[in-house]
Amino acid sequence: MELKNDLFLRAARGEAIERYPVWLMRQAGRILPEYRALRATLSGFKELVETPALAAEVTIQPVDHLDVDAAIIFSDILVVPEAMGLPYQMLEQKGPWFEKTIRSKQQLDLLDKNIDVADRLSYVFEALKITKRELNGRVPLIGFAGAPWTILCYMVEGSGSKTFSESRKLLYTETALAHELLSRITEVTIAYLKLQVEAGADALQLFDSWAGILGKEQYAVFGLHYIKKIVDEFPNIPFTVFSKGAVASLPDITKVNCTTIGLDWNMDMGIVRDLVGETKTLQGNLDPCLLYASNEIIEKETLILLKSFKSQRHIVNLGHGVYPDIDPEKVKVLIKTVKNYEN
Amino acid sequence: MELKNDLFLRAARGEAIERYPVWLMRQAGRILPEYRALRATLSGFKELVETPALAAEVTIQPVDHLDVDAAIIFSDILVVPEAMGLPYQMLEQKGPWFEKTIRSKQQLDLLDKNIDVADRLSYVFEALKITKRELNGRVPLIGFAGAPWTILCYMVEGSGSKTFSESRKLLYTETALAHELLSRITEVTIAYLKLQVEAGADALQLFDSWAGILGKEQYAVFGLHYIKKIVDEFPNIPFTVFSKGAVASLPDITKVNCTTIGLDWNMDMGIVRDLVGETKTLQGNLDPCLLYASNEIIEKETLILLKSFKSQRHIVNLGHGVYPDIDPEKVKVLIKTVKNYEN
Numbered sequence: 001m002e003l004k005n006d007l008f009l010r011a012a013r014g015e016a017i018e019r020y021p022v023w024l025m026r027q028a029g030r031i032l033p034e035y036r037a038l039r040a041t042l043s044g045f046k047e048l049v050e051t052p053a054l055a056a057e058v059t060i061q062p063v064d065h066l067d068v069d070a071a072i073i074f075s076d077i078l079v080v081p082e083a084m085g086l087p088y089q090m091l092e093q094k095g096p097w098f099e100k101t102i103r104s105k106q107q108l109d110l111l112d113k114n115i116d117v118a119d120r121l122s123y124v125f126e127a128l129k130i131t132k133r134e135l136n137g138r139v140p141l142i143g144f145a146g147a148p149w150t151i152l153c154y155m156v157e158g159s160g161s162k163t164f165s166e167s168r169k170l171l172y173t174e175t176a177l178a179h180e181l182l183s184r185i186t187e188v189t190i191a192y193l194k195l196q197v198e199a200g201a202d203a204l205q206l207f208d209s210w211a212g213i214l215g216k217e218q219y220a221v222f223g224l225h226y227i228k229k230i231v232d233e234f235p236n237i238p239f240t241v242f243s244k245g246a247v248a249s250l251p252d253i254t255k256v257n258c259t260t261i262g263l264d265w266n267m268d269m270g271i272v273r274d275l276v277g278e279t280k281t282l283q284g285n286l287d288p289c290l291l292y293a294s295n296e297i298i299e300k301e302t303l304i305l306l307k308s309f310k311s312q313r314h315i316v317n318l319g320h321g322v323y324p325d326i327d328p329e330k331v332k333v334l335i336k337t338v339k340n341y342e343n
Numbered sequence: 344m345e346l347k348n349d350l351f352l353r354a355a356r357g358e359a360i361e362r363y364p365v366w367l368m369r370q371a372g373r374i375l376p377e378y379r380a381l382r383a384t385l386s387g388f389k390e391l392v393e394t395p396a397l398a399a400e401v402t403i404q405p406v407d408h409l410d411v412d413a414a415i416i417f418s419d420i421l422v423v424p425e426a427m428g429l430p431y432q433m434l435e436q437k438g439p440w441f442e443k444t445i446r447s448k449q450q451l452d453l454l455d456k457n458i459d460v461a462d463r464l465s466y467v468f469e470a471l472k473i474t475k476r477e478l479n480g481r482v483p484l485i486g487f488a489g490a491p492w493t494i495l496c497y498m499v500e501g502s503g504s505k506t507f508s509e510s511r512k513l514l515y516t517e518t519a520l521a522h523e524l525l526s527r528i529t530e531v532t533i534a535y536l537k538l539q540v541e542a543g544a545d546a547l548q549l550f551d552s553w554a555g556i557l558g559k560e561q562y563a564v565f566g567l568h569y570i571k572k573i574v575d576e577f578p579n580i581p582f583t584v585f586s587k588g589a590v591a592s593l594p595d596i597t598k599v600n601c602t603t604i605g606l607d608w609n610m611d612m613g614i615v616r617d618l619v620g621e622t623k624t625l626q627g628n629l630d631p632c633l634l635y636a637s638n639e640i641i642e643k644e645t646l647i648l649l650k651s652f653k654s655q656r657h658i659v660n661l662g663h664g665v666y667p668d669i670d671p672e673k674v675k676v677l678i679k680t681v682k683n684y685e686n
Binding site: 101136160162163165168169171172173201212214215216218245246247248265266267268271288289290292293294295319323 | 383503505506508512513514515516540557558559561582586588589590591608609610611614630631632633636637640662666
């Protein structure tokens, strides 16, 4: 089906655009009253993730209510470790929690082998198919996964962490084990993303939320090495790599065959453009806290970002997922400012 | 008193050194069995901080047992907000917790005004005097404080946080209030550090643990602006600014009149040296998790760091505080490697 609005895809590929596309990480979810109304009828977050018709519904809500230029499938990066045999719970206020963790060869051996990704994650593919049909070509649909390093962090720690020191310890004490786990996550992630494309994803994004806790050398070996393997399987798909906090690794990230680099709000757009050149589209990078400010300040800061762009290779986004207590009207100010900007 | 080992001070000032000095952030504390034995006899962390003779004892322990080239006074950055009228508790496993927080003008007005820093923080100055006397010139003594932005974060959040979004929100919604609070913290910190020098501190360090959650522009306005005010009061004291995670702000940090820049392990030493030039000493920046590795790997990675130095303006340290479950024998391997290295 022909897309009515393919700005996001053209910007990713470096093609000509009439204006900059804009969407928000975590736009499908907590900020929308329509989402909260639906969520209140359910047993929990995972019921929503695992019920395709409902996941599709909340994926489309921000397209209906915020007028964003792309939809991103409502799901969670932790469905991958779960498919590998490590189930998780999403605890209110506390975040994800795994009963079992992987810190030894014996524990690694307990993971399921040769899993049928199409079967285990069928609910995601079904959600993508429904979303694609119901979007009816309005905007592109983005599929995603966690990057292997970030998924390893959760599998090793069993939850979030301030320092992720157990995961980083493993890189020194059980290097071969770390690589074996990263390889297995990579393999499942490639199968998972291929099936997402088959189910209708027009573009892909890898979220490496904990990239920034590794130094440059370790991130090259334990992070980007596996990201490259994944990206190289998708030569024709607009592909965003979002390595949060990995400023020192930008020259290395530039060498990955992705179309787009996601930037958090700590990264200086001008410095990044100078480092990266015009070979990549840059996605980001407003401070999520900007949306607590007045309409005037939101408009002013968004215009400062837009004016800092030296080319068309930009997709406007926040530098991190939108915070749950943000007023959707503030998001609309941001989106309207981008749409009205004449570049 | 003449110092027997002033390597740390000479390296900070850019003077000639026979070998690189080495010490560890958080060296006084949890890793040492001697510390744990003492701590077990006390009611809690704060009793140790507030009892000068005991704080002095644990300050000197790493000089005795690890043979480091500097001592750093055992204390906590949160004694400053407490002196300002916001008492804290240190909860086991959970970290610091404040009953009251500052998110409005009314709350700010409840803080004590024109406080007598010499009186309220007398236990720190007393600890410095005892330490100085008992060190007997063996190594320099470092005094420290939290940088105003990091102290504001704790005063606004009331505890640690994943995103510090309440603090960052304040910068947008209550900008004048944020500046007033930062100014007041700055004023108290200057008085506090001056009294530390009077009590015997040979050098000073500002810890800006949450520098990295601000973008470059905001860190210039709400972070470095106040750090500069503090540093400018100490033109003749070796002074380290440790802005954790603030990679994009390095060119701005270089403009601060400090002698030394602290680096976390995500920062690439070569890139930083190119940015900073030879006007500053660089302190850091081994990954704290390296100390989980074998002796061979610790030695190898320490040598890689040492060989990456292009000049004498370096002080070896970790890129963050040493983790509590590190074996002190591993720390000794690191220290021995630095001391045996011929540059």
